[in-house]
Amino acid sequence: MEKIAVINLSRDPLARTGLVHTLWSGWGTEVVEEADPAQADMIVLLAGVVTDEEITWLERVGRHPGRVRPVVLVADHITEEQVGRAVGCGLRGFLFRQSATPLRVGEVVDAVRRGEPDFPDALVVSLLRQIRAIRHTILEPIDHASQKLTTREVEVLKLIADGCNTKEVSDKLGYSERTIKGIIRGVVHRLRLRNRTHAVAFALRAGFI
Incomplete structure (x- = not known):
């Protein structure tokens, strides 16, 4: 069973209690004591x-001898x-607190456990911008x-x-939400991408946006 340390650095003393209950009850994980994250296979960090x-704390605690311990x-x-x-x-995973429902937190933790990073689209774009700034001269050209x-x-x-979410894109462009979803599915299918996040990453890396 995966051992997870849930660390609460936010000002909400009840935040950890609810998250611990979520991870214990439905996702096949064991939550270790907050004071001993070194015993954990993964860290879930709550912050404002x-x-x-806090980033310095992650740099100190997130690393494990021989590997980097995944963090949500x-x-x-x-x-x-x-x-x-x-x-x-x-x-390897990030959630804005306003969207961190028990189900969504569990989904992100489960994805990271399987080795699949899970980030909001806006953070993916941010990371890709940094990568482009550092490595743009050695990236392989795209056909x-x-x-x-x-x-x-x-x-x-x-x-x-x-x-923007699907509804906001729909409102701005004057298409139905169904049409917007169809456009995204079309890009993902045609270019053999994984999902909408991967489609945004492709568009940015290829210089389309």
Whole structure:
């Protein structure tokens, strides 16, 4: 059974209690004592507005001899620079607290346990921007002739990259939500991508948005 340390660095003393109950009850995990994260296979960190002190804590605790211990962070806000640092010391999943329902937290933890990072689209875009800034001169060129996006597809993915949900994209472009979902599915299927996040990542890396 996977051992998880749930660390509460937020100002809400009840936040950890609810999350511990969620992870114990439905996701086949064992929650270890908060004071002993070294015994855990994964860390779930609760925070408000992420500070540099918390990132430094992650850099110290997230690393494990011989490997980096995966971390899921639930917070109100994190800067682009902090995201880059946190990924370097184990961050593999992130949830904004306003969307951190028990089910969604469990889904993110379960995905990270399976080795599948889970981030909001906006953070994926932030990470990719950093990667492009550092590695743009050595990234392999993409064959745009065989992997083009239409103007409508670019418009949809750009709004998703800006943090819009399906309804907001629908309202801004004047299409139905069903049409927006169809456009996203079409891109994912045609380019053999995994999901909408992967589609946004592709569009950014290829220079479409």
